[in-house]
Amino acid sequence: MTQIRTGFVLGYHGCDKSIADAVIAGSKLKSSAEKYDWLGPGAYFWEGDARRALEWAQDRHKRGEIKEAAVLGAVIDLGNCLDLTTRDDLELLKDAYASLKKAFDAAGKNLPENRDPARGGMDKLLRYLDCAVIEHLHENIKADSEEHTDEAFPSIRPFDTVRGLFLEGSALYPGGGFFTHTHTQIAVRNERSIIGYFWPAIP
Secondary structure (H helix, E strand, O other), X not given: OOOEOOOOEEXXXXXXXXXXXXXXXXXXXXXXXXXXXXXXXXXXXXXXXXXXXXXXXXXXXXXOOOOOEEEEEXXXXXXXXXXXXXXXXXXXXXXXXXXXXXXXXXXXXXXXXXXOOOOOOOOOOEEHHHHHHHHHHHHHHHHHHHHOOOOOOOOOOOOOEEEEEEOOOOEOOOOOOOEXXXXXXXXXXXXXXXXXXEOOOOO
């Protein structure tokens, strides 16, 4: 599985300008903890794509959810990363799903489902199932690390960040395999993984 990744990445967080101003001034960026978050709880960033972050913020502005669209840039050390673009970490997530399903079956409950928002769409933007599986994985790792404190019992260290690639939107051109809103997202769980913030230049 992915453990320590080398180097840093640039992440971009779409938000209200008042939030970006406060973070640049020294406040902490609040993590999201919605049950439909794509990568589970964390502070969310678009990897390497400030323009996409701005589009996201502008869309929220149009809906009246934020007053002024802005983008906050961050230098992120992925550290111990649950990287869902790699085979080993995808297998880890698959095992977490099996564990969660077993628990729900034993309780006679149905698993949550990914679904489209009420306003429509076909990208399953509300990732209730994915969020539950990822959080279940984090909980299992935390429980294991608390139980096995002796070095003779190796365990997976809690993850600092979660990284995932998402195919979203419509086909970029007829018959192609690329999509208009494909992107890589990062959810930062450990605030120490954020080395610093900056105002990005967006063309």
